[in-house]
Amino acid sequence: MPMWTLIEYAAWAVSAILGLNMLWDWYRTDTTYSEEVLTSSREGEIEAMTEQHRM
Amino acid sequence: MTDTDITSGTMDGMGPKGTKIGLLRVLGPAHVWALGVGIVLVGEYMGWNFSVGKGGAYASLIACWFAGILYTCVAMIDSEVTSTVASAGGQYTQAKHIIGPLMAFNVGLYLVFAYTMLEAANAVTVGFLVQEVAGMTGHAEALNDDAFIVLAIVFLAWLNYRGVLATLTFSLVITAFAFVAILLLFVMTAPAVAPGLLQHGELMSGGASLPYGWIGIIAAMHFGLWYYLGIEGTTQAAEEVRSPARSLPFGTLAGIMTLIIAATLTWYVCAGLMPWEYLGQAGTPLFDAARLTGSTFLVVILGIGTLFATLASANGCINDASRAWFAMGRDKYLPGWFGAVHPVYRTPYRAIIFLVPIALLFALQLPLDQIITFSILSGLLGYTFMPINMILFRRKWPLDSIKRGYEHPMHPLPAITLLALCGVTYFAVFLGYGTQLIAMIAFYIVASLWFHFWRYRFVDRGAQFTMPWPKPRGY
Numbered sequence: 001m002p003m004w005t006l007i008e009y010a011a012w013a014v015s016a017i018l019g020l021n022m023l024w025d026w027y028r029t030d031t032t033y034s035e036e037v038l039t040s041s042r043e044g045e046i047e048a049m050t051e052q053h054r055m
Numbered sequence: 056m057t058d059t060d061i062t063s064g065t066m067d068g069m070g071p072k073g074t075k076i077g078l079l080r081v082l083g084p085a086h087v088w089a090l091g092v093g094i095v096l097v098g099e100y101m102g103w104n105f106s107v108g109k110g111g112a113y114a115s116l117i118a119c120w121f122a123g124i125l126y127t128c129v130a131m132i133d134s135e136v137t138s139t140v141a142s143a144g145g146q147y148t149q150a151k152h153i154i155g156p157l158m159a160f161n162v163g164l165y166l167v168f169a170y171t172m173l174e175a176a177n178a179v180t181v182g183f184l185v186q187e188v189a190g191m192t193g194h195a196e197a198l199n200d201d202a203f204i205v206l207a208i209v210f211l212a213w214l215n216y217r218g219v220l221a222t223l224t225f226s227l228v229i230t231a232f233a234f235v236a237i238l239l240l241f242v243m244t245a246p247a248v249a250p251g252l253l254q255h256g257e258l259m260s261g262g263a264s265l266p267y268g269w270i271g272i273i274a275a276m277h278f279g280l281w282y283y284l285g286i287e288g289t290t291q292a293a294e295e296v297r298s299p300a301r302s303l304p305f306g307t308l309a310g311i312m313t314l315i316i317a318a319t320l321t322w323y324v325c326a327g328l329m330p331w332e333y334l335g336q337a338g339t340p341l342f343d344a345a346r347l348t349g350s351t352f353l354v355v356i357l358g359i360g361t362l363f364a365t366l367a368s369a370n371g372c373i374n375d376a377s378r379a380w381f382a383m384g385r386d387k388y389l390p391g392w393f394g395a396v397h398p399v400y401r402t403p404y405r406a407i408i409f410l411v412p413i414a415l416l417f418a419l420q421l422p423l424d425q426i427i428t429f430s431i432l433s434g435l436l437g438y439t440f441m442p443i444n445m446i447l448f449r450r451k452w453p454l455d456s457i458k459r460g461y462e463h464p465m466h467p468l469p470a471i472t473l474l475a476l477c478g479v480t481y482f483a484v485f486l487g488y489g490t491q492l493i494a495m496i497a498f499y500i501v502a503s504l505w506f507h508f509w510r511y512r513f514v515d516r517g518a519q520f521t522m523p524w525p526k527p528r529g530y
Binding site: 008012018022025033038043044 | 074077078194196202203205213216294382394395521
């Protein structure tokens with residue numbers, strides 16, 4: 001089999017492995033942590049802690 | 056509040072408003088530079104040269120410098136506002152605080168579409184480059200580029216999913232390589248090193264100077280944006296840099312200076328090596344320039360540089376589109392489910408995964424020139440918002456009312472200049488892609504109606520204004 005055909009198959013395989021790795025981690029994370037914790041990020045936390053924006 | 060130690064490893068990203076898991080603040084000015092320049096530098100390797108096809112080499116140089124002025128205004132305005140509104144979402148969050156929800160929704164969409172389409176265009180280019188390399192190494196059959204398009208998008212999404220520090224350090228290394236490759240090409244083709252190689256006089260005189268006259272210069276502005284498109288993406292890192300007020304202006308302004316140098320050198324070398332008729336439709340002009348020098352070393356360096364620039368751009372685009380999508384989800388402008396942060400990697404993981412199939416759809420189903428044009432148009436709509444945003448920002452919160460990390464000079468001249476140059480560019484785009492321009496504006500009008508009459512009822516209106524600023528002047 002030509003080298004570039006092998007590389008093409010390898011590209012499909014690596015894509016599938018990385019894609020499945022993300023999906024598996026996503027599933028594991030969503031079933032381990034509560035939705036309240038995962039979506040607890042609030043805009044402006046840095047500002048509240050570090051900057052008062054006063055002259 | 057003052058007892059919270061934000062430098063503590065256990066408290067980092069957590070705060071008094073209830074954040075249990077937040078984005079990780081680990082980036083420095085070099086990462087901000089890499090994010091901005093990384094997204095854009097691919098424009099030097101390909102794309103800018105279509106401006107030569109629109110009006111010749113001189114027109115492209117004039118467009119390069121006028122677009123440089125446009126983006127310098129963008130960088131200055133962005134630096135001032137973002138050094139004050141340091142949150143993920145960048146211009147979306149700026150619009151929310153300074154103009155209002157409908158503008159913010161539109162700006163958020165501009166960002167997501169501009170970056171996701173640019174990411175798709177980069178992935179298509181990776182596939183094309185791999186095909187070219189396969190052909191150059193003697194592979195006779197046609198290689199299926201879909202495998203490499205999918206690999207580029209999935210690999211970079213995976214990298215983004217696993218953490219921002221590794222992602223932008225990767226961008227920093229490959230972007231620096233791609234920039235050094237341009238410098239090397241310039242040095243090794245300079246008259247002192249290779250006498251007689253560059254032929255500007257012969258290639259740019261007579262009918263080749265301005266083949267379509269002055270209208271060609273205006274038409275060249277369309278692809279002139281390609282020299283710098285995406286530098287405004289630095290603002291998306293605002294919530295993940297250690298010192299936003301310092302790092303964002305520093306990284307952004309260093310980025311635009313880098314790009315103006317890279318753009319001018321790129322034009323100089325390419326215009327001196329190739330006639331405008333060829334350069335105006337070349338697929339990979341810098342790589343072609345390296346081949347014309349006859350140096351194998353330069354061919355290899357510029358070949359790798361082209362691939363790296365493309366990957367760096369797609370990488371930055373995934374980073375930026377996901378932050379904008381995440382920020383809109385967090386504010387319930389989109390379903391709040393998208394506002395989740397990964398508890399281990401501290402990235403907006405759902406936004407990253409959600410945008411993968413969309414990028415794949417654009418990359419595998421749409422023609423490249425259409426993707427690029429829609430990306431430019433979304434970016435251009437975003438640039439039009441910026442001067443309005445800046446004028447309102449200075450009016451509502453003058454310099455003596457809130458502290459800024461950076462104050463841009465000569466206000467309102469940059470804002471007015473930016474607005475005028477956006478007007479010229481709209482006309483330039485209309486000359487070549489009028490239908491797409493109208494279709495894009497129609498899309499955003501329909502999306503605005505959906506937001507106004509349906510989606511806005513789900514937005515937590517009381518929690519939108521998060522910056523601890525005084526009341527705006529006059530209210």
